[in-house]
Amino acid sequence: MLEEKLENKDLKKAGLKVTVPRLKILNILENTAARHISAEEVYKKLLESGDDVGLATVYRVLTQFEAAGLVIRHRFDSGHAVFELDEGDHHDHMVCVKCERVEEFVDKIIEERQLAIAQSYGFKITDHCLYLYGICQGCQ
Amino acid sequence: MLEEKLENKDLKKAGLKVTVPRLKILNILENTAARHISAEEVYKKLLESGDDVGLATVYRVLTQFEAAGLVIRHRFDSGHAVFELDEGDHHDHMVCVKCERVEEFVDKIIEERQLAIAQSYGFKITDHCLYLYGICQGCQ
DNA sequence: GTCCGTGCAAAGGATTTGCATAATC
DNA sequence: GATTATGCAAATCCTTTGCACGGAC
Numbered sequence: 001m002l003e004e005k006l007e008n009k010d011l012k013k014a015g016l017k018v019t020v021p022r023l024k025i026l027n028i029l030e031n032t033a034a035r036h037i038s039a040e041e042v043y044k045k046l047l048e049s050g051d052d053v054g055l056a057t058v059y060r061v062l063t064q065f066e067a068a069g070l071v072i073r074h075r076f077d078s079g080h081a082v083f084e085l086d087e088g089d090h091h092d093h094m095v096c097v098k099c100e101r102v103e104e105f106v107d108k109i110i111e112e113r114q115l116a117i118a119q120s121y122g123f124k125i126t127d128h129c130l131y132l133y134g135i136c137q138g139c140q
Numbered sequence: 141m142l143e144e145k146l147e148n149k150d151l152k153k154a155g156l157k158v159t160v161p162r163l164k165i166l167n168i169l170e171n172t173a174a175r176h177i178s179a180e181e182v183y184k185k186l187l188e189s190g191d192d193v194g195l196a197t198v199y200r201v202l203t204q205f206e207a208a209g210l211v212i213r214h215r216f217d218s219g220h221a222v223f224e225l226d227e228g229d230h231h232d233h234m235v236c237v238k239c240e241r242v243e244e245f246v247d248k249i250i251e252e253r254q255l256a257i258a259q260s261y262g263f264k265i266t267d268h269c270l271y272l273y274g275i276c277q278g279c280q
Numbered sequence: 281g282t283c284c285g286t287g288c289a290a291a292g293g294a295t296t297t298g299c300a301t302a303a304t305c
Numbered sequence: 306g307a308t309t310a311t312g313c314a315a316a317t318c319c320t321t322t323g324c325a326c327g328g329a330c
Contacts, residue, residue, distance in 0.1 A: 196295085199294090
């Protein structure tokens with residue numbers, strides 16, 4: 001089906017051989033309600049679908065995807081890393097400390113200030129992250 | 141000496157019994173050139189000074205200090221947590237990915253924007269962190 | 281057929297915990 | 306003296322690695 005073909009292209013573009021585990025994991029990342037998902041959760045979803053993929057492979061594939069620029073790895077305060085598809089649009093994150101829901105946002109002004117500050121320190125930014133922790137509307 | 145007395149007060153204020161390991165660790169946090177230091181580094185410094193404190197105790201004490209609001213725990217991308225004394229003045233961090241040096245900064249505009257954004261999502265901020273990763277002037 | 285990817289189990293690093301001893305108040 | 310803290314070793318959590326086998330190109 002069309003969807004699979006698109007994913008094939010994604011993998012090939014990234015220089016990765018097209019294999020069943022990689023396709024399945026990419027599919028989960030693309031079709032999961034929560035855009036931000038841990039390796040363990042990916043693994044559980046695979047098991048639920050009856051797919052026989054090892055947790056080690058999940059980590060390996062996610063790490064390769066990260067290196068290939070397909071996904072972004074976040075280390076929120078929760079202890080485990082969470083992964084999200086990198087769709088090219090940078091954004092920051094608001095994390096609910098109760099339900100672990102993640103909200104994304106962008107703010108031009110903040111982005112500009114960050115650059116200006118780094119520049120004033122002679123610092124070359126390679127990456128940055130802004131995490132707001134708190135309680136989301138639903139959990140209050 | 142005066143210094144020890146002050147630390148005694150800090151600990152008592154925090155509701156913590158005054159013990160040798162706690163005093164020593166507090167002292168290291170106060171007198172270390174790098175304000176941001178890992179549990180392992182605290183432990184090494186204790187060993188160097190000939191103090192017989194276990195690594196488990198270092199972790200326990202740092203965690204208690206965190207709970208008491210005496211220190212802040214950061215989870216930079218480096219894999220291990222780093223701790224810094226909480227002197228009450230909030231600031232953000234710029235971390236050099238080469239030498240792991242940490243620079244602190246504050247920006248009123250960014251702080252304001254964060255509040256405004258959270259508010260617009262009905263989100264109650266409990267904490268937030270902004271990490272700029274990059275290469276510091278010295279490492280370029 | 282060659283090479284890369286995978287599953288499994290075992291290793292790894294950072295941090296936490298159980299328990300008997302030792303210190304504080 | 307009662308209670309809390311410590312040291313040590315073992316346990317735990319998340320993640321990575323070694324190795325023999327299976328699948329992609």
